Amino acid sequence: MDLTSGYSSTDRPEKVTIISISFSIMSIDSLDVENEQFSVNGLFVVRWSDSRLTWTPSDYGDIHFQLMKESKIWVPAFIVDNSVNDLSVISDESVLVRANYEGIITWWPPGIYKSACDANIFYFPFDTQTCQISLTSYGYTTQEVDLNVFKDGIDLSLYQPNGEWLMLANETSIDTFTNAGLDFRRITFSFEMKRRPAFYGVFYILPILINSLLTVYTFALTPESGEKIAFCLTMMLSYTVLVTLLSEQLPSSGKISSVLTIYMAIVMVLCAIAVPLAIWVIDLFHRKDSEPIPKWQIQFTENVLLKIGCRKKKISRLNAVGAVKIKGDDEASPVTPVQVVYNDHVDLYTPLNWKDLASILDSVLFRVYFITVVLTTVIVFTRMVLNI
Structure with a gap:
């Protein structure tokens, strides 16, 4: 046919x-x-x-x-x-x-x-x-x-x-x-x-989250350890590697940026800022006690930083029996503890030294960084997972 x-x-x-x-x-x-x-x-x-x-x-x-x-x-x-x-x-x-x-x-x-x-x-x-x-x-x-x-x-x-x-x-x-x-x-x-997202969650998201949280612990290391700056620089280096790996999965066009990329940029900036802050803390810690602390710095630390760092003033409590003599203004003394007399004891507020300032500043920065990183992480990943 x-x-x-x-x-x-x-x-x-x-x-x-x-x-x-x-x-x-x-x-x-x-x-x-x-x-x-x-x-x-x-x-x-x-x-x-x-x-x-x-x-x-x-x-x-x-x-x-x-x-x-x-x-x-x-x-x-x-x-x-x-x-x-x-x-x-x-x-x-x-x-x-x-x-x-x-x-x-x-x-x-x-x-x-x-x-x-x-x-x-x-x-x-x-x-x-x-x-x-x-x-x-x-x-x-x-x-x-x-x-x-x-x-x-x-x-x-x-x-x-x-x-x-x-x-x-x-x-x-x-x-x-x-x-x-x-x-x-x-x-x-x-x-x-x-x-x-399972593959990317294990090989990208998890390392990014771990590095973000580890950045906070820069201020948990004591200045005596000598590892503050090295630890912070290591976190920056690891983040640089993660950014390089992530960039291979994303288009090079500048039409739109990933929320994850923005999150990593924020954490990298925080890590970069942590370097001079860590240097500042180390500098305070190693200053000699003979060098006087500015009055404004003491007042700011006692009135603001101690509250943020959830710390209390250093107090030495002594049992008081009888009368307590408080040194008058006419007697010259570079630093005089403030005395508060109770019925049966005396609280001596010990003056702050440079090591105390460094320790308080570390505590404050740790809390500020922890709250910033956690809030940023929750907001960013909530937006990513829920697509909002």
Whole structure:
């Protein structure tokens, strides 16, 4: 049975040929967020009607369909217009076209389709990406070829789940665009995918959190240890390594920054500020007791820093029996303890020395850094996990 005798493969079946299209996805080959590329394996299901390819089955041995090469009949020309590989017309001579006796033509061109994908990394690695495959009728305007969605548009019956990306939803839409004064139809297959964060949680999130908390303990080390500055610089170096590793997973474009990147920048700044603060604490600790402490510094420490650091003034309590003589103003003395007399004891408020100032400052900085890091961590990771 030769249906193509006298058939012209360059002529459309109808003045306006209506073509129904769907996409049967088999697997997500890759979603390269760094290079903003989406690769998917699947096949298009293309169906249209050609009245020139009809016959009566009873006249041809009860044959209801026939397979033929695409070069023998008219097939629509399509391109994936957001492809990053090439813009060649979809064609595969090895794929046979199926025609039934009613003139319904079905064509299944398979392929690995790689398209551009505008990645949104704001919530990385808890991000959700929407990527698209756009199909355009190449060379045929809306007055010649009209596109419709076949069935549900995207068929998931052959889909194999991806290890890194979870398919959340899909959508098919049709729109019209104008080029050189001509209107063309375009059908777009959209895929919404959420990243599975387990891998990134173990190899990225956990080390970042550990390093963030360890930065706080710069001020838990005593100045005698001699490791304050070395510890802080080590934390900065480890953070630099983590930033380098993380940058390999993110696009280099400056359209949007990840919340995680902003968080790491904040912690790195805190770590950098901790270096001169640690030097200041060490300097105070090693000052000689013979060097007087400025009065304003003592007052600020007693009235503000002691409260922030949850510390109390140094008190020596002595049992008092009888009268207590308090040295008057006329007797010269560089430093005189303040005495408070109770019924049965005397509290002596011992003056602060440089080592006390260093210890109090360490305590205050530890609490300030701890609260800052914890609050920043809670806010940032709540936003990332909940996508808010």
